[in-house]
Amino acid sequence: MRIVLVGPPGAGKGTQAAFLAKNLSIPHISTGDLFRANISQGTELGRKAKEYTDAGLLVPDEITIGMATDRMQQSDAENGFLLDGFPRNVGQAEALDVFLTDAGIGLDAVLDLEVPEDEVVKRIAGRRLCRNNDKHLFHVDYSPPQAEGVCDVCGGELYQRADDTAEKVRVRLEEYHSKTEPIIDYYKQQGLVQTISALGAVADVTARAMEALRAGE
Template sequence: MRILLIGPPGAGKGTQAVRLAAHLSIQHISTGDLFREHIDQGTELGQNAHTHIRAGLLAPDEVTIGVIKERLARPDTERGFLLDGFPRNLAQAEALDGILADSKSRLDAVLDLEIPEAEVVRRIAGRRLCRRDREHIFHVDYSQPEVAGACDVCGGELYQRDDDREATVRKRLEVYRSETAPVVDHYQAQGLVTTISALGQVQEVLDRALVAIGQGQVDASGASSC
């Protein structure tokens, strides 16, 4: 099965992508992971990507398309894959269509995670990271530390990243609406899109995704189970 997972920042794409790919035993393909792999290996694509990322810029379309094309050509994708973070604009979507057509395949489903803008702002702007270990993450609403401003694990100071500030989050949402939302329209025209709510617990959202691709069941009450 070949799936594209799409949605705005804060919708939980990364979390759902890992779980859904594992459940289906297919490859989870993340552009972020691919860039790190190519940079670590010192490939030409990696060097080009690193130049832009180091300058705080997005990698150009041709570089992003290049790493995706190389990844999809590997044998382990024959069983299927789940794309996370690509395509981020219409040019990349059209390039993906071409890559798949060349291999005589196509996407089976596009899952569009839907979430209110206010909830996106709440989720992202409420995050607090530990200065000693950024893997220790808390939230002002959902996961408060026992002592305000201090990490429960190591006692480090908690802080808010600049990228997580409300003004920045709203700007990211504007970019998503202008650049990435048209990708949904592109695949909607191909009859591939199912929109699912990204609200609720992680398992609830996963269950909705599985139902959308025919891998789950909906009981008499309307709840999904897998």
């Protein structure tokens, strides 16, 4: 399956993507994770992206689109993928359509995660990531590590993202409403959108998502 995951910052896209990608045996491609990896490795792309990600602003399309399509090519897009955080504006959605059309393939579904803003703020404020692996994800209240500040999976140090401050979250939400939400209408016109509530336990949200994806087939 070829799926796009959409939702506000902190909706649980990364959390759900890990389970969905495993259930469906498709690669999880997160542009946020790709930017953070480039930044921590000190690459040229990371250097360019950092000023935007740190500020909570979208990274310009000329950097983002090439990075995302390169990554899709590496994982044989025709065999399926789960995109998390891409596309994030209508220009990126159009570029993705061109990429897919050129490859002779299309999307199967756009899964839209709905979460009220006060919950998003709580989820982001309590989020902790592992220095060794972005996918080792915790929340101080909802999924706390056994020892404070230490990753349960690998023993790595847990940290808070530079863009997870209250001020940056406000900027990210504004970016989401003004630039990303319009892609939901764009994909509605293609009949691809499945909207689900992302409230409740992680496993319940995954079950809801799997059901919506099956219904859309």
